[in-house]
Amino acid sequence: MASNFKTVRLKKKDETQFGRSTALSFPLSTAGRLRVLLFVLVCIFINLIFPPEKIYESFDIPKEGDITKKPIIAPFTFDILKTDEELQRERAEAMAKVLPVLEYDYDVTEKIFNRFTWFFDNMTLLNAHETPDSVKQRLWADLKKDVSVSTIKAFTRGKVNADNLLFIIDNMLDEGISAVLVVRDIKERDDFKARYNIDFVNYLQYKGDFVTLLRDEGERTVPAKSLLVKEGVIEREKAQLKKMFPPGVLEAVYELIYAYVSPNIFYSEELTSQRRVLAANSVLKTSGKVIKDLEIVGKNKLVTPDIYRKIYSLQIAQESMRKDTSFDKIMPIMGRVFLNTLIVGLFFLFASQRRKDCFTKPAHIASIVLVLALQYTLLVATLKIVDVFLVPLDWNEKVEFAYLLPMVLGPMLITVLFDFEMGGVFCLTMAFLAGVVLHFEFRMTLVHFFAGLVAAAGVRNIRYRSQFFLTLLLYSFAYFVLITAMSLIKFGQYDQMTLFKNFGLAGLSGAISIMLAITLIWIFEKTFGITTNLSLIELSDMNSPVLKRLSIEAPGTYHHSVLIGNLAESAAEAISANPLKTRVLAYYHDIGKIHKPEYFIENQGNNNLHDKISPRMSALIISSHVKQGIDLAKRYKLPAAIRDVIKEHHGTTLISFFYEKAKELDETSRIMREEFCYPGPKPQTKESALIMLADSVEAASRALSEPTTSRLRSLTDSIIESKIADGQLDNCDLTFSDLAKIKESFMPVLAGMFHTRIEYPETDMKKTERRVVRPPEERPLQGNL
Secondary structure, eight states: OOOOOOOEEEEEEEEEETTEEEEEEEOOSHHHHHHHHHHHHHHHHHHHSSOSSOOSOOOOOOOTTOBOSSOEEOSSOEEEEOOHHHHHHHHHHHHHTSOOEEEEOHHHHHHHHHHHHHHHHHHHHHHOTTSOHHHHHHHHHHHTTTSOHHHHHHHHTTOSOHHHHHHHHHHHHHHOOBSSEEESSHHHHHHHHHHHTOSOOOEEEOOOSEEEEEETTEEEEEEGGGOOOHHHHHHHHHHHHHHHSOHHHHHHHHHHHHHHOOOOEEEOHHHHHHHHHHHHHTSOSEEEEEOTTOEEEOTTOBOOHHHHHHHHHHHHHHHHHHHHOHHHHHHHHHHHHHHHHHHHHHHHHHHHHHOGGGSSSHHHHHHHHHHHHHHHHHHHHHHHHHHHHTTTSOHHHHHHGGGGSOTTHHHHHHHHHTOHHHHHHHHHHHHHHHHHHTTSOHHHHHHHHHHHHHHHHHTTTOOSTTHHHHHHHHHHHHHHHHHHHHHHHTTSOSOHHHHHHHHHHHHHHHHHHHHHHHHHHHHHHHHHOOOOHHHHHHHTOTTSHHHHHHHHHOHHHHHHHHHHHHHHHHHHHHTTSOHHHHHHHHHHTTGGGGSSGGGSGGGOOSOOGGGGSOHHHHHHHHHHHHHHHHHHHHHTTOOHHHHHHHHHSSTTOBOHHHHHHHHHHOTTSOOOGGGGBOOOOOOOSHHHHHHHHHHHHHHHHTTOSSOOHHHHHHHHHHHHHHHHHTTTTTTSOOOHHHHHHHHHHHHHHHHTOOOOOOOOOOOOHHHHTTOOOOOTTTSOOOTTO
16 A cells, blocks of 8 residues: 655755765654554553642642741632631531521411310300200310310300400410420429429520511511410410409310410421521631732741641642633643653654664564553552552652652663663653652652663663673662752751661662563563674674584684674774674674585685686675575574674675676676675664675775785775765765774774785776776685675
8 A cells, every 4th residue: 555655854964974965854654653653652651541640749738837948929819718626616606696496387376266266156056045955965075075064164154255365365376375495404494394383395495595486577586585385375364364354264264275275386497407507608618818929938937827727728729729620620631641742752753863773673663662661650550559558658758759669670771772872861751751740859850860871871881681780789879879969958858767768769679670671671682683782792602503603614704704893893983883783793794604605715725616607606606695694593593683784784786796707708788787786785774884894895905915004095995985886875874974983993903904815906997886806817706795
């Protein structure tokens, strides 16, 4: 499927590469799309596992009596909250001020009055002569249920004026008869019971002087003592009754009133409770305001109760603002996503532009992303463990446990797998990510960055796994210095015990990180095919099976490879490439010559087998050592870097001697140049390019009859120029400055070589591209050309 993506190229101003303008590009090839995809996935992963704790700057609340370490300024206007005790007291006071609510019941009043009218109507029927006896008997039976016979007789004799009694009853009901006795205490209740010789009375204990009475005409406040129960109301009306009725019927009147009068004013506990709740809720939770930008407390000031209340109120206001609306909730998430994406994005941008060699192969990209994800996961997991098991600690104490974070693991892995530059940038990236997680604790960002940088530097040129333990010592010393420095900056805030605790946490973190690194490096090497210095040291053993075979079956090639290693290693040191990697790759670059060693000049005696075969067959045999080398590398499970240098160290150069010879023998112009070229590809790394140049220079220098310094320098110049002209160095990152350093680094090594060869007579410039060769009649064929 054709790609619709285009490549954007930016001119590089200060340097060109081999006569062509070097461009900074953003290729959206397969590798480019993989980088974009992994970048998006990493950002999503980091933001998903980000701790749910808030990312806002931490706000430490000093306690009453503490001395403030910095001034606290109001970031916005907020209310000063009352303390819980103060709020409870004011609410209780507000509830106590609510008067008991009593309701006048008009329906009950009407029923009571109707009972009296019913009684007098019956009296009228009893006194009427026309009333049948049967009816009178039934009326007597009904009335005797409520009052005594004597009372009925007293009313039938007509000695009680019904209208006068109904008038009094109406007044009594209008003023109200309470269903509860309002008393201040139990003693008052008991006195009331004794006074009226009653066993039970409903009562309301209330120490106030007034109550609220609800009637149809409205709500009014009345004295609590004005609310009388039935006994009190009758007692109050006795004087009026004595004036209106003769003594002989008073007892009958009293009995009738007691029988038919009942309360019509009732205490409403529901309404009273509702009003008290409203009163409690109406109490303000605040006692004032703090205006924006006002200094709440200065530095080194005593925290008084009033100041503490303001600081506490500020923290509550911040929490409330985050929870009030969905917009406020999403703002921290947006900020977190932006920060994390920016940090990771800068790392990806640096790696993809500055270190293309580390960020072009899918396996390399995947390994970097996996280390980043692993490091971040360990960071978040460690903080979660601290948070779960150390919940009682305040934030400052939890921050100290950040020394336990395994922050040096990632920088060490990246440095060993790639190089120190990548490790340093990775360390900076993780330090910033940790700073975001740790509520922007800048000091912890600095500590983790410098400690990680020291750990990465400790494994920069690692050769043996035992060097990890030296790195642990360096790392521990770095943490000792950094923690001590932070303590001094904070004016000895940490006591001796805290310092020792921090040292211990940092040392434990380093030990865990190193043990993980030793294991993970091996896993990454095997999984992603990355060759580290540790593997290179093992591969540099001359007694390895394949090198042992090379020394026995192709001794000339073995010696030639050692010399190439010397030349290429010197050049690698000059241009800051990987010297160890370059030397080891040189040892293995020609292992394919084991297949037919006798066809290569360094392994021949006086008999040249190429004289007996056609030039096309000779070229095929010479070029086949590349394929044979790859097969051997696979058989011996050599890493990808060795397989790559085997393919790349000749690039697509022309096997010029046999090409020219073939053209001389075949005048029909049927000779195709491509048949006499190496399959390639061209060198993709600095190390492969160095081996290509060292291979050609070493082979050609052996042909010089008098290898003086000037002639060696001229020879080196001509070979480098021919490689540039042929485009063999187009795909590696060498610059003209690098090439000048390479040439100068070759000179001391070449001067130390005392083996000479007869100089090739130079043929036509265009045909041989300034290659120095030797006619076949003067010497056996040099297979390295």
